[in-house]
Amino acid sequence: MSVESVPFDRQSGSWSVLAALAEADGSAHHPFVQAMSARGAATRDLADAIHLLCALHGRQPGVIDHALAHGPNAIAESWLDEAAYAFADERALLARLTAAAGPIPSTPGQAESEAAVTHQLHALDMLAQSDRTGCAVGAAIALVLDWRAIRHVLEAAADRAGFAPLPSTLPIDADTATLAATIAADPAIERAMSFGAQQLLAQHRALWDLADARKSARDRH
Template sequence: MPFDSVQIAHLGGAWGAMGSLAGSDGSANHPYLRRLIDDIEPQRDLCDAVHYICLLHGRHPGVIDHALEHARMPIESGWIEAAAEAFAGERAYLVRLVAAAGPLPSTPGHAESEAVTAAQSHALDMLAQSDRSGCATGAAVALAIDWTTIRQVLDTAAHRFGITPFPTTLPLAEETVSVVDALARECAIERAMLFGAQQVYAQHRGLWDLLEARAGARNRG
């Protein structure tokens, strides 16, 4: 299975720094995201979330695809190749959900939201195409870890839309830990991986903040 909070807390070795970062900065800690997962927000908010998640991660090539082009070690490229293949299915799922969600809900300040999302997309692309050894892989690893939480939002939306979710095929937690552990033996690569991961988590937190602000603007309207 992909990562969950218990696995992040208990897997050891060099995973420690990456696991700690996932636990402190990952999307699971965002209160608005938790409300979406718990299905207590209006359907229009779930529709909004699906659209904006697709804007960030429904594109091809995406973070993991770009990272594959910058992998230098066999263990690194093998994991990213498997993750990229699995994420193709996640993109197809996203596209299906966007179609079921219908048009974006009318929201004040939409042009500003689009500008913010464009900047986030650009930042993610830059991270995933970094020539700094380990940075792109760290970004890909962070996306794979955080996707476990993001997927819960998508599955909640799917149930609302009458769509049956399917299991994700992203690499197993143990496989990801093995890759991180092997690469982290070189301090420079570990620092670069942590930087890439930290920045992905920051962009995701920015996304949840944006979606929460958009929901508030709709409620005030």
């Protein structure tokens, strides 16, 4: 199911919409993520996935940091502050895993891959710094929700590297649901949050599609 096919139903509430988007089009359902999360994934493919993730989310400021710095209201600021603090640990884990993975695996079309990730970075920056009220928060919420599936890839890479990462401390659903319900009293803000979430998830899908294409290119050579 594509994100565009998920209806924006105000009767279900903003939290239900965001949760449904993450469930329908989050990373958990992508075949490449499922393959990397399972035992037996090729080391080079797992290493490549970690490098791509680090390129997209290993920098600071990232999606949550931009959203926090972009003047959220007091309620959103508290949640974003907690999320940014927790994501700093995820960023540190990504850096450790990238170092453990070694050089990025040699793959045909490397220049094109780098250009694609650069485009994705630009898209995420635009979302997280959008002047459309609710868009940046929606993107940040989608990142937190989708990170659960991404965490499985990180944990698989950590296991391959011989260590166990600390549990994630990203905001729990109850806190995120309260945030979504509180700030989305205005239908326009609800729609903006949904849009931000949709676009963030689309960028993640594009990253996994790229990783899968790179895997196929290596397998052919």
